[in-house]
Amino acid sequence: MSHIKPSQSSSLDDWLCYLEQLHPANIEMGLERVAQVANNIELLNTLSKIILIGGTNGKGTTARCMEAMLLAQGHTVGxxxxxxxxRYNERVRINGQELPDQDHVDAFCELEQGRGETQLTYFEYGTLGALALFKRYAVDYILLEVGLGGRFDATNIVTPYASVITTIDLDHKEYLGDTRELVGYDKAGIFRTSTPAIVGDLNIPHTVTDYGEEIDAEMILSKRDFHYTPLKDGLRWQYQKYDMSFTKPAIPAQNVATALTALARLDLLPDESLLRKTLEDLQVEGRFQQLSKSPCVYTDVAHNPESARYLHTKLNELKNQGFKINVLIAMLADKDKASVINELNEVVDSWTCATLSGPRAEKAENLLAVIPQDKRASTRTFDSISSALDTLLPEQRNDTALIVFGSFFTVADAIQYWK
Structure with a gap:
């Protein structure tokens, strides 16, 4: 199959199409190829301090929290x-802002010249492109979200200033294994000797601590070294000299505690009043995001059992305010749909299933088949998020909250519908 190589004057869309076709696999484990290309164009000798953020859920919100805290103090952050x-541009932020298409195109051109005959996957290309942009902008700190697992993820070619693991749950079983111990071992691959390794998971598999001890990482563990306690409308966080209580932030308390602990260990926390203000202002797209007040509509990216448990707590809060809960679910076929639905079913009054577009989409009928029997009869199916919303919104009453969830694609479709 011949691929016409784009140039510096090609559009970002042309480049992304090219990258999608370049490598036969979406995922290829191993770091040799990526490291080789990075070394060819000297991406790894950077003065920026890099914080690697791995985990099953909560990477994006933890990174967003750390980014906001660093920016509030005047640091530059990639x-x-x-x-x-x-849009692809959302993947790379400099000081909280997306970059113009041409910046990405320039970075891809540099990689294309530097990779020679080495094959790269779409994700590896994107990771190296991000590193090239961070080097060009010479940022003080880089927050690098790990793609899949840790040990063999493209992001793991860097030398981190600190490593963070948010949570450990089952996802991508075909690559990472089907127990939390196997997944944890893979994620712990981002630890380094004598380097802070902050773990936010509340039930840390022994494989994580075993590996950390084996390589002599400086482990800072949830429930041992730092603690958080959910309060009625906020949280309390404790670590070393810190003991602070906050009103309820927009992101999960566990991720806030993990982010604050990592920054505290690196001596990078803002003073208390700035810290509070920054937390209050924090918003993250797609994480229990309110799309509309009347009718009441939320959207959330939850797509595995752990994130569904968190969504369950948010839906319970709405329930306690007197809302009925209607859910529009659309998922990818490789996700554990039965477990996700079971985590939520008791709090949901009615289900609607939709089919996403794209080759990995789960069909609405297959989602319907795992809805528990007591609610299946009243469940409707639609061939898209937009057709479902066209029907559901005019019917929605004031005492009802509609939650559209199930994947990043689901949230994107919901946000697009509103725009």
Whole structure:
């Protein structure tokens, strides 16, 4: 198959199409190829301090929290996150802002010249492109979100200033294994000797601590070294000399505690009043994001059992305010749909299933088949998020909250519908 190589004057869309076709696999484990290309164009000798952020859930919100705290103090920050919701540009932020298309095109041109015959996957290309942009902008700090696992993820070619693991749960079982111990071992691959390794998970698999001890990482563990306690409308966080209580932030308390602990260990926390203000102002797209007040509509990226448990707590809060809960779910076929639905079913009054577009989409009928029997009869199916919303919104009553969830693609479709 011949691929016409784009140039510096090609559009970002042309480049992304080219990258999608370059490598036969979406995912290829191993770091040799990526490291080789990075060394060819000297991406790894950077003065920026790099914080690697791995975990099953909560990477994006933890990074967003750390980014906001660093920016509030006047540091320059590059943040790399994936996947994007609507535009590729969302994956790379400099000081909280997306970059123009041409910046990405220039970075891809540099990689294309530097990779020679080495094959790269789409994700590896994106990761190296981000590193090239961070080097060009010479940021003080880089927050690098790990794509899949840790040990063999493209992001793991760097030398981190600190490593963070947010949570450990089952996802991508075909690559990472089907127990939390196997997944944890893979994620712990981002630790380094004598380097802070902050773990936010509340039930840390022994494989994580075993590996950390084996390589002599400086481990800072949730429930041992730092603690957080959910309060009625906020949280309390404790670590070393810090003991602070906050009103309820827009992101999960566990991720706030993990982010604050990592920054505290690196001596990078803002003073108390700035810290409070920064937390209050924090918003993250697609994480229990309110799209509309009347009718009441939220959207959330939850797509595995752990994130569904968090969504369950948010829906319970709405329930306690007197709302009925209607859910529009659309997921990818490789996700554990039965577990996700079971985590939420008791709090949901009615389900609607939709089919996403794209080759990995789960069909609405297959989602319907795992809805528990007591609610299946009243569940409707639609062939898209937009057709479902066209029907659901005019019917929605004031005492009802509609939650559209199930994947990043689901959230993107919901946000697009509103725009």
């Amino acid at each position: 943040t790399y996150a994936s996947p994007h919701l609507i």
